[in-house]
Amino acid sequence: MGDVRPLPLGGAAVRRRRVSSVRCLDGALDAVINPYLLYVGLALGGLGVCMALPRRRVSPQVLGAVLAGLGLGVVLLGLGLRSERLPNYNFYIFSAIALGAALRVITHPRPVYAALYFILTILASCGLYLVLAAEFMAFALVIIYAGAILITYLFVIMLATQAPSEGELEALAEYDAEARSPVAATVASFVLLAALTTMLFGGAGDLRPRDGAGLDAPIEMMPQRAERSLHEEGLIAAGDEVVGVDAAAWTATLRSGEVVALPASARLTNVERIGHDLLAEHPGSIEIAGVILLMAMLGATVLSRRQVELEDDAKRRQSERLAAAGTVFADREANP
């Protein structure tokens, strides 16, 4: 019989994990933001969002938006107090536009305007992407989201919304004018937000910044790319070529045996980096994305081709609506 050891998943490991989660709750979180400021800000934001949701009677939307903005301001102020280097001021502009438009998406009673405000959210997030130096994804977002997906949404909204037959208020469908259990939904969401930010900030406080040395490593696999920028800068003789690149030392070895320093223009661009990462690190994933899109297209075609019968209830409602619209039309014809 060999000696029986206790399982490694015993007390010590569990205790260590508990200690680290406690440290995450006060130590690391406090390094990023004062917890009281965070929770006061989130409570203000939740109150504001709850007030801004559409209601049948009085809906204090402006007051709600001001409160929600105040909550965001308190959280950002709390973050700024602990930071030596504030983010680019564009961050504050774009995030205020993005979150304000997002609030308007969920509070605007008219679906078409909600979709248009969603486009504004997308454009503001593109601004955030640019501040984060992700140009390719920013422009892809404008083309795909604002250009394609949202246009589809707008078409469906226009197809499926009844034309206003009488005054402004009657044109609003009953299900758009009033939110469903706003208090419970807001409380649930903002408790989730508080848990999420506590966890994320605890983690972010522990992370150490890195330098960008690894970003240009793929150029070691692209000697022709290095050769092209050397030719453009005139640093290489006409018949010579690059046989090896050292990204860490930022030099290239030529066929003639000479070692030359690479120019700044040899740094990879954002698109080159994304392309390399996509095809070298995640091979096959682009095919999967293509198959997903193809299946979605086929599925959408099959689904929307189906003929459906109106149910009795819906038939009655439709005929009532058509009759009402007909009366209005007849009235307009009689006394223009």
Added chain:
Amino acid sequence: MSVSLSLAQASLPAPMDGVTLAHYLVVSAAMFAIGLVGFLTRRNLIIMFLCTELMFQAAGIALIAFSRFHLHMTGQTFVIFVLTVAAAEAALALALVVLLYRRKDSLSAEEWAEMKG
């Protein structure tokens, strides 16, 4: 300190500290929470799906912020897949919404309350 300067950072990225990352994470988390509130409270099927797109967008901002913080491209590559899933979801969800609308002549989610059993 303008957009063009931060575009220039793409070639020579400076390190970013954890508190700056937290700024982006709070925007992302707040956008996710707003999307969740919208999904739970709105009763129009199309707006409910619009709110899920809002949550996708929040995930995208977090991915890009982490990509910038770690100076690693995989975060940006994953946004391509977020876009793919969002496009596929929009196509299928909108086809379903059109189908449901044709059957009940209404976009209200409560028309389908009998499906909860």
